[in-house]
Amino acid sequence: MSATRVRPSLESFGVGIGCPATGQFTSLDTGNLENVAEVPRRSNVSDMNFDYVVVGGGIVGLTVAREIAGRSMGSVAVFEKEPRLGAHGSGRNSGVIHAGIYYKPATLRAQICRDGARRMREYAAERDVCWKKSGKVIVATTAAAVGQIDVLLERALANGIRVERIGSDELSRLEPEARTHEVALHSPDTAVIDPLEVLAELRADLGMAGVTVRVGCGVTGIDESSRTVRTAEGPVGFGTLINAAGLHADRVARSMGVGRAYQIMAFRGAYRELAPAAAGRFRGSVYPTPDLRMPFLGVHITPDPRGRVFVGPTAMPALGREHYGKIAGLDPVEAARTATALGLMLATNRNGMRGLVRAEMRRYSAAGFLREARALAPGLRAEDIGRVCKIGLRAQLVNRKTRELVDDYVFERTKHSLHVLNATSPAFSSAFALAEMIVDEL
Numbered sequence: 001m002s003a004t005r006v007r008p009s010l011e012s013f014g015v016g017i018g019c020p021a022t023g024q025f026t027s028l029d030t031g032n033l034e035n036v037a038e039v040p041r042r043s044n045v046s047d048m049n050f051d052y053v054v055v056g057g058g059i060v061g062l063t064v065a066r067e068i069a070g071r072s073m074g075s076v077a078v079f080e081k082e083p084r085l086g087a088h089g090s091g092r093n094s095g096v097i098h099a100g101i102y103y104k105p106a107t108l109r110a111q112i113c114r115d116g117a118r119r120m121r122e123y124a125a126e127r128d129v130c131w132k133k134s135g136k137v138i139v140a141t142t143a144a145a146v147g148q149i150d151v152l153l154e155r156a157l158a159n160g161i162r163v164e165r166i167g168s169d170e171l172s173r174l175e176p177e178a179r180t181h182e183v184a185l186h187s188p189d190t191a192v193i194d195p196l197e198v199l200a201e202l203r204a205d206l207g208m209a210g211v212t213v214r215v216g217c218g219v220t221g222i223d224e225s226s227r228t229v230r231t232a233e234g235p236v237g238f239g240t241l242i243n244a245a246g247l248h249a250d251r252v253a254r255s256m257g258v259g260r261a262y263q264i265m266a267f268r269g270a271y272r273e274l275a276p277a278a279a280g281r282f283r284g285s286v287y288p289t290p291d292l293r294m295p296f297l298g299v300h301i302t303p304d305p306r307g308r309v310f311v312g313p314t315a316m317p318a319l320g321r322e323h324y325g326k327i328a329g330l331d332p333v334e335a336a337r338t339a340t341a342l343g344l345m346l347a348t349n350r351n352g353m354r355g356l357v358r359a360e361m362r363r364y365s366a367a368g369f370l371r372e373a374r375a376l377a378p379g380l381r382a383e384d385i386g387r388v389c390k391i392g393l394r395a396q397l398v399n400r401k402t403r404e405l406v407d408d409y410v411f412e413r414t415k416h417s418l419h420v421l422n423a424t425s426p427a428f429s430s431a432f433a434l435a436e437m438i439v440d441e442l
């Protein structure tokens with residue numbers, strides 16, 4: 001492939017060169033992000049060509065690059081706009097390696113989660129990444145939710161996942177603080193992991209495999225006809241482009257003429273931490289039965305592998321794709337777009353959106369949040385739950401025509417590119433299997 005100059009017509013999708021201020025962290029605790037600081041640049045990539053260019057250095061971009069390198073398919077470069085890996089979803093999630101219970105059996109999410117989760121656990125064990133198979137219980141917080149336990153049991157069995165339907169006595173033995181109406185589900189294979197350590201390991205793998213990883217180097221425009229991306233370091237040629245841009249994936253796709261049926265809506269998830277004395281009373285994760293019309297799992301209690309315990313995340317439509325602070329990341333254009341989309345979704349009550357918004361309003365105050373947590377574990381008191389300490393934004397795809405939240409992975413392609421459009425949970429858990437599926441398509 002020959003080097004090509006970027007033409008003035010290069011289509012841009014509105015992500016600032018380098019690291020836009022909107023993506024910066026708030027003063028909230030974001031974990032040990034410093035550990036994922038990057039190695040200095042060795043040389044400039046401008047005017048270079050790669051067989052594969054990956055846009056986005058989250059879990060999807062990094063595992064895809066690793067899979068391509070592992071198959072010796074050609075040269076690979078990953079471009080990440082933030083100065084560190086893990087600045088967005090992949091570094092701000094619950095850190096749960098989902099077993100694969102919730103997903104409708106015909107979906108891609110169901111088909112690859114079990115394999116992906118097994119591979120993630122094996123990878124963690126091999127690399128000494130901090131993780132723990134702490135298990136999970138799913139409880140019925142109301143009498144009406146009891147039926148959902150059986151729906152989840154059926155899905156789990158159809159997906160080949162080990163789960164057990166348990167009564168209150170067994171629940172008390174496993175998770176003394178949790179309460180349920182009559183029955184609960186126990187998933188012994190659910191694990192928790194430090195997601196930033198996973199990213200750091202993957203970064204090291206890529207370095208060993210000769211993959212170029214550029215951080216603080218956003219892709220700001222793409223021209224498919226000349227197969228060139230514009231980056232903060234200058235133009236770079238590609239054979240095939242993989243769009244793994246998370247919250248911005250729809251914009252990148254649209255700049256190449258695909259993904260027009262969709263738009264990404266960011267849902268803001270806030271977590272609060274339990275005080276150490278209360279944290280010590282939990283052994284694994286405690287989840288409610290979710291509203292199965294929604295792609296979200298509900299506010300849950302989850303330990304990290306080092307024993308800190310978090311309650312969350314909420315799921316409030318955000319006023320910007322990187323709206324992490326009160327004001328930081330608030331984007332008036334995006335806020336107006338979200339308000340319009342949300343208004344239409346509320347009018348039609350697609351996915352039970354009215355119920356979600358009502359629940360989110362209740363969770364907004366500390367008292368409402370406590371009530372939610374006490375529905376899972378009634379012994380929790382106000383003094384056990386701290387302030388909001390971590391925020392993550394889910395990149396949720398919305399079908400622009402039907403106004404429905406899309407509940408499976410979506411891929412679109414052009415002749416020289418593949419776009420990953422809805423890498424929502426459990427994409428972290430499933431990442432190795434998802435990357436294999438994506439690379440099979442290249």
Ligand SMILES: Cc1cc2nc3c(=O)[nH]c(=O)nc-3n(C[C@H](O)[C@H](O)[C@H](O)COP(=O)(O)OP(=O)(O)OC[C@H]3O[C@@H](n4cnc5c(N)ncnc54)[C@H](O)[C@@H]3O)c2cc1C
Pocket residue numbers: 015055056057058059060061079080081082086087088089090091092093094095096097098217218219220244245246247248269313391392393394395423424425426427428429430
């Ligand atoms: C609150 C929350 C809780 C979750 N809990 C879990 C869980 O417990 N288990 C689980 O399996 N999953 C969970 N998830 C989902 C999981 O985190 C995501 O599915 C996964 O991280 C998506 O990875 P990604 O690589 O697609 O996106 P990201 O991690 O967002 O990575 C995309 C990257 O692309 C970069 N980028 C964007 N535009 C450009 C550009 N133009 N040029 C260069 N770089 C660009 C961004 O800076 C970003 O780093 C959760 C998500 C959230 C938000």
